Amino acid sequence: MAETVLEVRNLRVTFRTLDGTVEAVKGIDLVVKAGETVAIVGESGSGKSQTMMAAMRLLASNGEATGAVEYRGRNLLELPKSELNKVRGAKISMIFQEPMTSLDPLYTIGNQLIEPIMRHRRLGAKDAKAEALRLLKLVHIPDPERRMGSYPHEMSGGQRQRVMIAMALANDPDVLIADEPTTALDVTIQAQILVLLAELQKKLGTAIVFITHDLGIVRRLADRVYVMRRGEVVESGPTEQIFTTPQHDYTRMLLSAEPTGRKAPPAPNAPIMLDGRNVEVTFRIGGGFLAGPPMLLRAVDRINVILKERQTIGIVGESGSGKSTLGRALLRLLPSEGRIRFEGRDISTATKDQMRPLRHEMQLVFQDPFGSLSPRMTVGQIITEGLRVHEPNLTRKERDQRAKEALREVGLDPVMRNRYPHEFSGGQRQRIAIARAMILKPKVVVLDEPTSALDRSVQKQIVELLRKLQADNDLSYLFISHDLAVVRAMADYIIVMKQGKIVEEGPTDEIFDDPREAYTQTLMAAALDATRFRAEV
Incomplete structure (x- = not known):
């Protein structure tokens, strides 16, 4: 029998909120043994992440954990901070769900990797730098020598996630807690990361606690599964047993949830809403008095896009391919070359003041909902902030009513509008971000990975919601995603990008x-072959 390295007994997690005490975790038990992979699954808000945040004593200031979390017989909930810090980051390490908010924007990637290595492994600066470089190569960061000097905002979402994984692996931990570690990754890199984690586990005997909403990953990677719902474990057991003979109705619902249906193309004579011609975005990277001239990176290379009314264009490709940059350029949120027209009006050279009246008609749902939601504002304030600018004549009561309606549309209880972003799960925060965009009744919406943080059952709801909003309000979408199952259900036209260029485009069914x-064939194979990863591992 393998040794138990982490044991949770009767863990309860509560939060004090303006609406009273919220019980996020309700007396759960779980066991993690050396060298095994334990998956914790459930819908957003089920308590998955809060369970492990409590185990690491990383709860928000209004949170409290009771019970026991024992690491090799020592209760982490009772350890003095000095002793706890010898365990966190060294013996137990965590890959967080939102890499942009976990990485310090003021320090380079290299510095953020080197510091924990020097602290926990007592290496000198030169050896720590060499080890940091090795880790970046291990997680397949392109051009790792140059990326050591990059800042988080200079990397794509997927690349930032890989840096977080490298940081978590830096000190060869006993237990690796992975909270949605592949959420921001495209399918090909996701496959590499899963193989990497499995290889590390075999080599070092590391136990992995895998928190995820992606049941496909769970089946390929986990030895045992805990299914959580509303703060409780409703079912647990060996992975194959959970997938082949689930006992609980909730588990069966999770296993059957998948975005379905197909998006009909727009009418042939539908008006053109957004027209980009030869769109080009170039970034200057590095440079300076001692560093020499900067390097020019062409993130978007002379791309043409025509988006019609009621059309959804899916933009797919690996992380760093330029998908998000293209979306922001078309909304004039980044400097670009080329011509961009919105409803026939040339906005290529429009100033910030000239663009302001159009902003409510051209909205963006960000990839990282936590980073884009102000921690100092309630959800109600966040959602209605745009109304203050674009509909200033509304009364406070009218704004509040619009906030209630927007929250209902995205499947959240309007009572929650008095809470703050940190009191919500990743999936709930993503829905808040969608509500903030939709409350302004836009015409064009760029959706940048809008379902990446959501479990499958909620993804299905959001896909259906977005399609309904589109039909009801004649909306046009640019849908950026690495989740090809969601893209197929959402889009009627696909653009495949690689290194800033379009490599293939066409109607959705034709591309799939x-x-x-x-390159397109490789993407499809990585996403749709459900057995490949297990064979590789």
């Missing part, structure tokens, strides 16, 4: 059923 380019 008969991709012409080798």
Whole structure:
């Protein structure tokens, strides 16, 4: 029998809020043994992440944990901070769900990797730098020598997630807690990361606690599964047993949830809402008095896009391919070359003041909902902030009513509008971000990974919601995602990007059923082959 390295007994987690005490975790038990992978699954808000945040004593200031979390017989909830710090980051390490908010924007990636290595492994600066470089290569960061000097905002969401994984692996931990570690990754890199984690586990005997909403990953990677709902464990057991003979109705619902349906194309004579011609975005990286001239990175390379009314264009490709940059450029949120027209009006050279009246008609739902939601504002204030600018004549009562309606539309209880972002799960925060965009009744919406933090059952609801909003309000979407199952259910036209260029485009069914380019074929194979990763591991 393998040794138990982490044991949770009767863990309860509560939060004090303006609406009273919220019980997020309700007396759960779980066991993690050396060298095994334990998955914790459930819908957003089920208590998955809060369970492990409590175990690491990283709860928000209004949170409290009771019970026992024992690491090799020592209760972490009772350890003095000096002793706890010898365990956190060294013996137990965590990959957080939102890499942008976990990485310090003021320090380079290299510095943020080197510091914990020097602290926990007592290496000198030179050896720590070499180890940091090795870790970046291990998680497949392109051009790792140069990326050591990059800041978090200079990297894509997927690249930042890989840096977080490298930081978590830096000190060869006994237990690796992975909270949605592949959420921001495209399918090909996701496959590499899963193989990497499995290889590390075999080599070092590391136990992995895998928190995820992606049941496909769970089946391929986990030895045992705990299914959580509303703060309780409703079912647990060996992975194959959970997937083949689930006992609880909730588990069966999770296993059957998948975005379905197909998006009909717009009418042939539908008006053009957004027209980008030869759009080009170039970034200057590095440079300075001692560093020499900066390097020019062409993130978007002379791309043409035509978006019609009621159309959804899905933009897919690996992280760093330029998907998000293209979306922001078309909304004039980044400097770009080329011509961009919105409803026939040339906005290529429009100033900030000239763009302001159009902003409520051109909205963006960000990839990282936590980083884009002010921690100092309630959800109600966040959602209605745009109304203050674009509909200043509304009364406070009218704004509040609009906030209630927007929250209902995205499946959240309007009572929650008095809470703050940190009191919500990742999936709930993503829905808040969608509500903030939709409350302004836009015409064009760029959705940048809008379902990346959501479990499958909620993804299905959001896909259906977005399609309904589109039909009811004649909306046009640019849907940026690495989740090809969601893209197929949402989009009627696909653009495949690689290194800032379009490698293939066409109607959705045509791209999925008969991709012409080798790169597109690789993406499809990585996303749709459910057995490959287990064979590789």
